Amino acid sequence: MRGIRATSAALAAGVALTATLAVSSVFVGVADVTPVSLLHGGPDSEAALLLAASRLPRTVALLLAGAASAIAGLIMQMLVRNRFVEPGTTGTTEAAALGLLVVTVGAPGLPLTGKMAVAIGFALLGTALFLLLLRRVPVRSVILVPLIGIMLGSVVGAVTTFFAYRLDLLQTLDTWLTGDFSGVLRGRYELLWVAFAATITAWVAADRLTVAGLGRDFTTNLGMHYGRALTFGVAVVATVASVVVVTVGAIPFLGLVVPNIVRLVLGDNARRAIPWVAVAGAAFVLACDLVGRTVRYPYEIPLGVVVGVVGAAVFLYLLLRSSERVH
Amino acid sequence: MIVLQSVTKRYADTAVVDDVSIELGHPGITSVIGANGAGKSTLLSMIGRLLPIDDGTITVDGLDVTTTRGALLARRLAVLRQDNHLTARLTVRDLVAFGRFPHGRGRLGPADRDAIDQAIAYLDLDSVGDRFLDQLSGGQRQRAFLAMTLAQDTHYLLLDEPLNSLDLRHCVQTMRLLRRAADELGKRIVLVLHDINFAAAHSDRIVAMRAGRIHAVGTPTEVITTAVLREVYGLDIAVEEFGGHPMAVYHL
Numbered sequence: 001m002r003g004i005r006a007t008s009a010a011l012a013a014g015v016a017l018t019a020t021l022a023v024s025s026v027f028v029g030v031a032d033v034t035p036v037s038l039l040h041g042g043p044d045s046e047a048a049l050l051l052a053a054s055r056l057p058r059t060v061a062l063l064l065a066g067a068a069s070a071i072a073g074l075i076m077q078m079l080v081r082n083r084f085v086e087p088g089t090t091g092t093t094e095a096a097a098l099g100l101l102v103v104t105v106g107a108p109g110l111p112l113t114g115k116m117a118v119a120i121g122f123a124l125l126g127t128a129l130f131l132l133l134l135r136r137v138p139v140r141s142v143i144l145v146p147l148i149g150i151m152l153g154s155v156v157g158a159v160t161t162f163f164a165y166r167l168d169l170l171q172t173l174d175t176w177l178t179g180d181f182s183g184v185l186r187g188r189y190e191l192l193w194v195a196f197a198a199t200i201t202a203w204v205a206a207d208r209l210t211v212a213g214l215g216r217d218f219t220t221n222l223g224m225h226y227g228r229a230l231t232f233g234v235a236v237v238a239t240v241a242s243v244v245v246v247t248v249g250a251i252p253f254l255g256l257v258v259p260n261i262v263r264l265v266l267g268d269n270a271r272r273a274i275p276w277v278a279v280a281g282a283a284f285v286l287a288c289d290l291v292g293r294t295v296r297y298p299y300e301i302p303l304g305v306v307v308g309v310v311g312a313a314v315f316l317y318l319l320l321r322s323s324e325r326v327h
Numbered sequence: 328m329i330v331l332q333s334v335t336k337r338y339a340d341t342a343v344v345d346d347v348s349i350e351l352g353h354p355g356i357t358s359v360i361g362a363n364g365a366g367k368s369t370l371l372s373m374i375g376r377l378l379p380i381d382d383g384t385i386t387v388d389g390l391d392v393t394t395t396r397g398a399l400l401a402r403r404l405a406v407l408r409q410d411n412h413l414t415a416r417l418t419v420r421d422l423v424a425f426g427r428f429p430h431g432r433g434r435l436g437p438a439d440r441d442a443i444d445q446a447i448a449y450l451d452l453d454s455v456g457d458r459f460l461d462q463l464s465g466g467q468r469q470r471a472f473l474a475m476t477l478a479q480d481t482h483y484l485l486l487d488e489p490l491n492s493l494d495l496r497h498c499v500q501t502m503r504l505l506r507r508a509a510d511e512l513g514k515r516i517v518l519v520l521h522d523i524n525f526a527a528a529h530s531d532r533i534v535a536m537r538a539g540r541i542h543a544v545g546t547p548t549e550v551i552t553t554a555v556l557r558e559v560y561g562l563d564i565a566v567e568e569f570g571g572h573p574m575a576v577y578h579l
Contacts, residue, residue: 216377223401
């Protein structure tokens with residue numbers, strides 16, 4: 001029981017930091033939206049409208065996408081038993097984008113939820129294909145696993161790009177694959193709550209995911225159905241990845257960096273790690289978005305680019321650190 | 328009891344376990360010995376429903392292992408293989424707590440906590456309870472997994488090569504510990520062992536396998552003989568007696 005109080009205090013501090021970032025996120029931007037302008041203008045002012053239609057949705061979208069993507073990364077890492085996988089290195093994201101392209105061309109009239117469902121279906125298939133490939137590869141090298149996923153993702157991505165090019169949809173494809181929150185408005189991000197709900201179910205079933213992360217034999221010995229736990233986890237990951245691609249675009253490395261840092265401190269117990277991963281993921285995305293919005297103010301750098309740069313650096317560090325330990 | 332009836336496991340055309348019928352799980356320790364590929368581990372895995380059975384049936388206290396609900400079986404029988412994920416960053420206490428999973432589906436009551444504490448104390452892990460598994464020595468990690476199976480509170484305990492990759496001291500400690508668990512806690516333990524002398528010194532019963540079949544069953548004195556070992560391992564091995572145990576002299 002030792003340390004639980006200290007952990008709760010630290011988690012509270014983390015939540016407070018994230019809340020501070022969220023408040024800053026609401027008040028950063030070209031238009032004049034400040035606590036003062038809001039108080040002066042009242043509920044019908046332009047500032048209030050901007051707050052409700054653009055600023056708040058953006059901040060909420062950042063919080064939801066950040067938390068959910070980080071948790072999806074954590075689940076993927078546990079199920080594959082490899083620290084270097086996340087939806088972006090297992091073909092999941094690319095498969096979701098391919099699904100979106102197919103549905104955009106094949107059934108353009110479908111509502112957004114329908115498109116999302118198709119994307120989730122493709123993401124599930126892509127992830128299943130990745131897991132099947134892994135089963136066939138005899139060497140379980142730590143680095144080889146994400147490489148296989150990246151290769152699979154590239155193949156799927158190449159197919160997608162080819163058809164997007166032929167159908168003149170390259171720009172649309174780009175918005176799916178580069179996380180960008182500048183276009184988030186009221187009415188266009190709410191699907192992210194689906195991703196959030198999916199991660200809540202993951203938290204409820206956290207023990208099963210931890211056990212499944214210890215392998216098939218271990219899981220079977222405890223009387224649990226390994227295949228079911230695996231399917232559940234993959235479904236959560238596919239849902240989160242697809243929803244994020246549909247609404248704001250893929251956020252690279254997020255699902256890789258955040259869980260790994262949390263894991264160094266807290267270990268692999270999902271029940272303990274998930275709240276932390278959620279808070280840290282949200283804070284990381286909020287901070288990167290703030291950087292993207294202020295570095296060349298009044299212009300914006302897409303979030304995906306900022307996260308990509310920071311994330312790649314941290315990823316490289318983790319990679320080098322692990323190879324040092326191995327040799 | 329664990330009852331096997333005409334159990335067969337094939338890989339391609341080769342039967343790794345070939346029409347085996349035997350009762351296992353007598354009080355105390357039963358060791359399964361035999362050369363590589365004799366089918367020992369496959370047999371153990373099928374009993375622990377880690378591998379599907381191609382032919383025949385296996386029951387544990389009358390429960391068919393292929394059809395009985397997982398959690399119900401997990402309260403009767405614990406099985407540990409040696410390919411446990413050793414890099415897992417779980418604390419010892421977390422790992423042992425998972426042993427209670429079949430009993431409470433993840434919710435830990437006071438009785439569960441007692442069982443966890445007792446298992447940790449029994450295996451002398453109190454001082455490392457909050458450490459991560461990847462920070463422990465091989466021997467400590469082995470004991471942590473054993474503590475989990477103790478917390479699982481099962482009648483039967485199946486261990487596949489529990490002495491693998493342990494040094495001599497930890498081998499001796501593990502065997503003594505299993506002997507103690509069998510005597511004090513009434514565990515019925517089935518081991519797959521490579522070292523026939525450890526098997527001879529600590530087992531009540533020895534099962535010798537050869538080419539997927541049961542070659543001999545009996546007390547250590549009955550099974551560890553020059554004649555049986557010649558059949559099982561294809562070697563002429565002198566067997567001496569030491570302190571009431573047969574000891575095979577195979578290093579010379």
